[in-house]
Amino acid sequence: MTIALITGGSRGLGRSAALHLARNGVGIVLTYQSNAAAAEEVVAAIRAEGGKAVALPLDTGRVGTFRAFAESLAGALRQHWGSATFDILMNNAGHGVHRSFAETSEEEFDGLMAVHLKGVFFLTQTLLPMIADGGRILNVSTGLARFSLPGYAAYATMKGGVEVLTRYLAKELGPRRIAVNTIAPGATETDFGGGAVRDVPDVNRMVAETTAMGRAGRPDDIGAAVAALLAPGTGWMTAQRIEVSGGRNL
Numbered sequence: 016m017t018i019a020l021i022t023g024g025s026r027g028l029g030r031s032a033a034l035h036l037a038r039n040g041v042g043i044v045l046t047y048q049s050n051a052a053a054a055e056e057v058v059a060a061i062r063a064e065g066g067k068a069v070a071l072p073l074d075t076g077r078v079g080t081f082r083a084f085a086e087s088l089a090g091a092l093r094q095h096w097g098s099a100t101f102d103i104l105m106n107n108a109g110h111g112v113h114r115s116f117a118e119t120s121e122e123e124f125d126g127l128m129a130v131h132l133k134g135v136f137f138l139t140q141t142l143l144p145m146i147a148d149g150g151r152i153l154n155v156s157t158g159l160a161r162f163s164l165p166g167y168a169a170y171a172t173m174k175g176g177v178e179v180l181t182r183y184l185a186k187e188l189g190p191r192r193i194a195v196n197t198i199a200p201g202a203t204e205t206d207f208g209g210g211a212v213r214d215v216p217d218v219n220r221m222v223a224e225t226t227a228m229g230r231a232g233r234p235d236d237i238g239a240a241v242a243a244l245l246a247p248g249t250g251w252m253t254a255q256r257i258e259v260s261g262g263r264n265l
Contacts, residue, residue: 016067018042018092018101019245022075022138023108025054027205028155031238032105033057037066039242042096044088046073046108069095075108076129081141089145100147103245106135106177107155111208116168124169131173136180149192151245154181156199156256162264174199178256185254194253198244201260203232227262236261 019036023029024045033043034057043061047054047070054070061068069091073084092098109131112123135154146152156178159171178197185195202222204213211218212231222231240259243249 016040016042016096017103018044018096018098019103019105020044020046020088020101020142021105021107022046022073023048025050025057025070027207028200028203028234028237028241029105029107030057031234032107032241033068033238034060035235035238035242036103036245037061037068038064039246040066041103041245042066043068044091044101045070046075046084048072048074048108067095073108075134075138076126078129078133078137081138084138085141085145088142092145100145100150102147102150103153104139104142104146104151105153105155105241105245106139108134109155111167111170113166113208113211114169115166119169127169127173131170132176132180135177139184143188146193149250150194151250152181152184152188152193152195153241153245154178154195154197156197158199158201158258158260158263160199161258181256182254189253192250194250196244196253197256198237198241199256199258199260200237201226201232201258201263203234203237205234222263225264226260227265230261232259232261 019041021029021033024033025047033045037043058068058070154177156174159167160174181195181197202212219231
C-alpha cells in the first residue's frame with residue numbers, strides 16, 4: 016500500500032487531501048499541532064470508508080522535535096503497515112499573517128519562517144531516509160507567490176522560498192527517483208487566515224470577481240488536485256509549480 020504523510024492534515028486543505036488520497040487507496044499519516052479531536056475525526060472518517068489512517072502530533076515550527084517525531088512515525092509505520100518507509104510527504108502545515116510590509120513584526124516574520132520554510136526544509140531532511148525510493152514530495156505554496164496582494168509580503172516570501180527549495184530537492188533527489196513538486200492553491204474557503212475567504216462576503220466576492228472561473232476555491236478543489244498530482248501515472252513530473260486557483264488574477 017502507498018503511504019502518505021500529510022502535515023497539518025486535521026483541517027482545511029490538508030484534511031481534504033487526506034480524504035481524497037485515502038479514497039484512492041492511500042494509507043494516511045496526518046499530523047496536527049494541538050487539536051487532537053479534529054485529527055481523530057479525520058482518521059475516523061477515513062476508516063469509516065474502509066481506509067487506513069493514523070494521527071500524530073507535530074509542531075512543524077520546532078525543528079528540535081523532528082527527531083522524536085521521526086521515531087514516532089517509524090513506530091506507527093511498523094504498527095499499522097508493517098513498513099519502515101512511506102511514499103509521499105506533503106508539506107502542508109501552516110498559518111497566515113495578514114499585515115502590511117511596514118507593520119510586519121520580527122516575531123510574525125520569524126513565526127512564518129519557522130513553519131513555512133525552515134520547518135519544511137528540516138522536516139524533509141529529517142524524514143528523507145524514511146521516504147521510499149521512487150516516492151513523492153509535494154510542497155504547498157500559494158498563488159500569492161505569483162501575484163502581489165498587499166498584506167501578505169512575509170507569508171508570500173516564505174512560499175517563494177519553498178518554490179525554490181522544490182527545484183533543488185528535485186535535482187538532488189532525482190537519482191533516487193523521488194519526484195518533488197509544488198502545488199499553489201488560490202484563495203480557498205477554509206478557516207485559514209481567520210476564515211475571511213469563507214466567512215466575509217466582501218472578501219469572497221472580491222476573490223470571485225478576480226477569478227476566471229467566477230468563484231473562490233473550495234477544499235475539495237484542492238484535495239482532488241492533490242490526489243491527481245500524486246497519482247501513479249505522474250511520477251515523471253518533477254520540479255514543477257502547479258497552481259490550482261481557478262485562474263486567479265490572470
